Amino acid sequence: MAEKIRYWQALNRALDELLAADENVFILGEDVGLYGGSYRVTEGLYAKYGEWRVRDTPISEDSFTGLGVGAALMGLRPVVEIMTINFALLALDAIINLAAKVPFMAGGRLPMGLTIRTPGGVARQLAAQHSQRLEHTLMNVPGLRIVVPSTPQDAYWQLKQAVLSDEPVVVLEHELLYFHEGPLDPAAPPPPPHRAIVRRRGRDLTLVAYSKMALLAQEAAERLGEQGIEAEVVDLRSLSPIDWNTCAASVARTHRLLVVEEDCRFAGAGAEIAAGLTERCFTRLEAAPMRLAGLDIPTPYNGTLEARTIPQVDDIVAAARKLVKEGS
Amino acid sequence: MAEKIRYWQALNRALDELLAADENVFILGEDVGLYGGSYRVTEGLYAKYGEWRVRDTPISEDSFTGLGVGAALMGLRPVVEIMTINFALLALDAIINLAAKVPFMAGGRLPMGLTIRTPGGVARQLAAQHSQRLEHTLMNVPGLRIVVPSTPQDAYWQLKQAVLSDEPVVVLEHELLYFHEGPLDPAAPPPPPHRAIVRRRGRDLTLVAYSKMALLAQEAAERLGEQGIEAEVVDLRSLSPIDWNTCAASVARTHRLLVVEEDCRFAGAGAEIAAGLTERCFTRLEAAPMRLAGLDIPTPYNGTLEARTIPQVDDIVAAARKLVKEGS
Amino acid sequence: MDRDRALALLHDMLLGRKFEERCAREYMNGNIAGFLHLYPGEEAVAVGVIHACEASDYIVSTYREHVHALVRGVPAGEVMAELFGKRTGCSRGMGGSMHLFDPERRFMGGYAIVGETYPVAIGLAYGIAMRNLPEAVICFFGDGAVNQGTFHESLNMAALWKLPVLFVCENNQYAIGTEVHRHSAVPEVYKRAAAYRIPTERVDGMDVLAVHKATEHALRQIRAGTGPWLLECLTYRFRGHSMADPGHYRPPVEVKAHQRIDPLELALRELSPIYPTPEQIAAAGPDAILKLRQYCSDQGHLPDEDFRQLEAQVDAEVEAAVRFALESPEPSLEDAWQALLANRRGETLL
């Protein structure tokens, strides 16, 4: 039975259940314990499971992420919270050079049940150092999986799948999604963690998006529908691997592709999505795939400008209208 | 007058001239001084300019790169050597969050004449942690410029341009190019640092490549020529910004694009190149752009396997032959 | 310390306090957004340190840096305008609260990633040393920032090459909600300096005169070429970590106890020849500010009406800053591109 729940609560519930079910699971990160987490995701868990299972760390991102790697090598299932993805820049050696490579370098003889939870994206006027989207950086790392839930249900499912997996998984959350509400049915069987979902059917073009942009794309699609343009919306849910089949099947039907991403356009996640789908659907495309993305500029503090550096619903609508006119 | 010179010597000469001409220039990095640099690039400079201009650092990548940022803020022109790009993972906060963002965050009121020199790429059996190619990560950072010289002449030109620029520039060298020989004419006027160069003319397809792969692409093109296929070879020389005009003009002539990169395929540099050129040349393309890239696997130590994870001349030839048959 | 200097300190501390409290209000009013980290309680550190510097010294600070900028002389209007995201802000509306810059005043920022101030500071200091100048760099950081790897890396380099940096730890005893003894195996930050052979001192960061004196002493030695110094200032923030944080993790009695030794009161107190004892401070209770001001005025060093005048002047300054910020235009997207490409100007190569 589905109940209404916020995104952060869905994550909190998943963590609670994981901690209760398996004593190999533990959480660590800055202010995840006593304080309850910057976005409340770990609220209440410290009191319930104690400091060894829910560990407040010093501000030492590289080493506490690396600590997670070490613990995973002995079969534990650490859940590392990096407060925001901006600080993950400090921990990339642990993520890329350790988590993603050690099992391989050991000839496949070591587990890596590490989960890294971190919110990315542009929030509200946090300025350039606090507004990064690093999906492209993580995508290029073989051995790493990346999920990008856009709903409470997916957040719940995908976090659980991540923690139970023996591969390293980054759960990319979004600062502006934590207080979004949606239905959660904890008993419903989850789809595979990398499976893309068609959120809306349409015949005129395919919108491929993920995380917060998947919600904006659905909003835009509704508006387009009112204008007689039927957009199909694919929510990727996973950035590595990408569920090419679901995407390609949609593009093969609509013949037009608009990728919507919050990442900077140049060498962003959308580049791979567009290039990969062009390779798969070239002969079915009636117009060049279009990318609607963040501007290639550091995020300005000023709120008006900030909003202009990333796609808004209006922008998606306009881009879609332009695309359906092209090549026909 | 051009002389024959090795790639490392061209870089060494550029540094020597820069240090002599401007006392704001200084070099820092691990073993760049007394030891003369792991790949000899800074050989002789410590004796000539002393320890304040050629500084041996502790193994503290994040902080000595950040030191370069701080020095650049007061108008100096630090040249930071990161021994290999693999260690740049530790310094990404300094590169991405500081070098690329501070001038912007200061409203454009601070200079950032920082140059970061570092070799990337797969060398010979250095295994997964020492075989990375992080061009994609750096490309997605607005405010950063990236040059990828493939010849001694370009290495000389582009390093000098980088150091004299007030923007942060990453000079991505390649471990297997240092001992390559080629002509250097120090008096020749350089093209703009981001200008791509057509290394070979051809009408049947366009090979876009950079760094070591640009040399392999030329070799492949010669072999293809013997087989009656005329490949045009574009050496990008710069990954950010990309000289789209030169590339697009070539693709518009040949109607076929093969991107050759050493980076892992998934979300690698080639994704942007392919996506960007598809957008610009969609109607001129007679086949889907093709990417020949590194496999999405950490680099194995075993030499035979290592070679199979990145494109070789044979692979380029085969891919090109396949591409010219497609769509026609 | 002479009366003028003392009153200058008092002015800046009052300005710091009132400016920040006004920021809190403007945040509620929706004029300021994003993360807003306020400084009330810690004024003695910024004021004591920066007043002991030369104009040619560089300041590198964190995201909790409004007061550092004000004390450095960045006009309050430009700081407030930056918080409002305006074009007239000291960072042209691009940086915001956490990224205040003023190159002319050698106020080198505003860094929001914990631990970034160290490498930036040693870079400036490297340039100074390389050029053999009599300047120094002040590097601020919190107790939580001590555990970032850059602390270790940068202090080692600073000591190895005898760079002219004063490292100033604003130890307010918390990293967001984590108390210092829960994040540091050695919670006495000054003890960590020995790992780099860096001379150090721990001072009462609620006592602006002690901070000022210790800074003067350290800077004298730094300018004599002996290398870096580390100053640990014990202080406390009265508010939560940021406007998003109510600060519930701290027991009310702890906050109250620290408010008792409010630096503002200590500054006022110093104007009197009789220095209150710790017992007196402890006995003062939560209304210590009021009591101490009264006490000082009794001594004739700062008559009530003078203090009220000073307060009124500071209120007017803050008011003017807000007005300036409100009336200033927003930057355009063109301005943003300009800020990004400013360093490309004059480049003929592209």
Place this chain on the structure above:
Amino acid sequence: MDRDRALALLHDMLLGRKFEERCAREYMNGNIAGFLHLYPGEEAVAVGVIHACEASDYIVSTYREHVHALVRGVPAGEVMAELFGKRTGCSRGMGGSMHLFDPERRFMGGYAIVGETYPVAIGLAYGIAMRNLPEAVICFFGDGAVNQGTFHESLNMAALWKLPVLFVCENNQYAIGTEVHRHSAVPEVYKRAAAYRIPTERVDGMDVLAVHKATEHALRQIRAGTGPWLLECLTYRFRGHSMADPGHYRPPVEVKAHQRIDPLELALRELSPIYPTPEQIAAAGPDAILKLRQYCSDQGHLPDEDFRQLEAQVDAEVEAAVRFALESPEPSLEDAWQALLANRRGETLL
């Protein structure tokens, strides 16, 4: 120390030395490629430390780790096969010289990025502490690695949470070509431990018995739950940093002086009841190895023929390892994909 144990140490030191010198030859022969960092001169550290451990303790090492693996009991053939890039290598030919792994023997790698051993080690130790086990983790690192930020971050956490880790610094006085006093403001590594309130000891890393004793002492305390320890072993590498480095930056007299106090000779020496004085060592000159062996044999503790027998045995072991490596098959690309996707097995979700 009893004779059996002493001879076991001697065996492992000889094996370490001869294995490494053979690696150098096989590198020249083209059977080994990539970066090859050899250990001659430093054997007393790996041998002394690892012989003092339990089989249930975890070992985390650097890229200069062949001897650590051998001492831990990883079969010489599997180590050599790994260096040859073969399928029978302990990392299946995927890791190579810098990435030896043997999970069954709790040999947890081989890390090539300087400073990575600390976080991995504290992660293992965290797991041990969380599960309340009597195990410990040994974390090796070089003098150059001390300046990496992870040293600071990880040691702080280890001390804060009293994790069972023994940090072992192999201070061979150089980070590639940079001498320790040119890279560290405090070149005595053990002095840095105080910044984290970690107990520490500096030992002569050329004296295997001293290293062994210090390790036993530290591990006893670690198992008693008092938290981490740091052991600094003063040692020296006779060869260049790696096979690519001729080591010209070190004055020949320095290399010679260290060879005089060759750990191998010290081990032999210990078998005799009369311990030579520093003067005797200094007087021994470059041929100290020969002299000391002679001396020991004179005492009847290790007759010449026994030593020759030991040598012959070790030579045969090394020879067999090379033969095994040579005759082993190469891994296939399929093997590589298997190594990458091993952890996906059993996952029904995809």
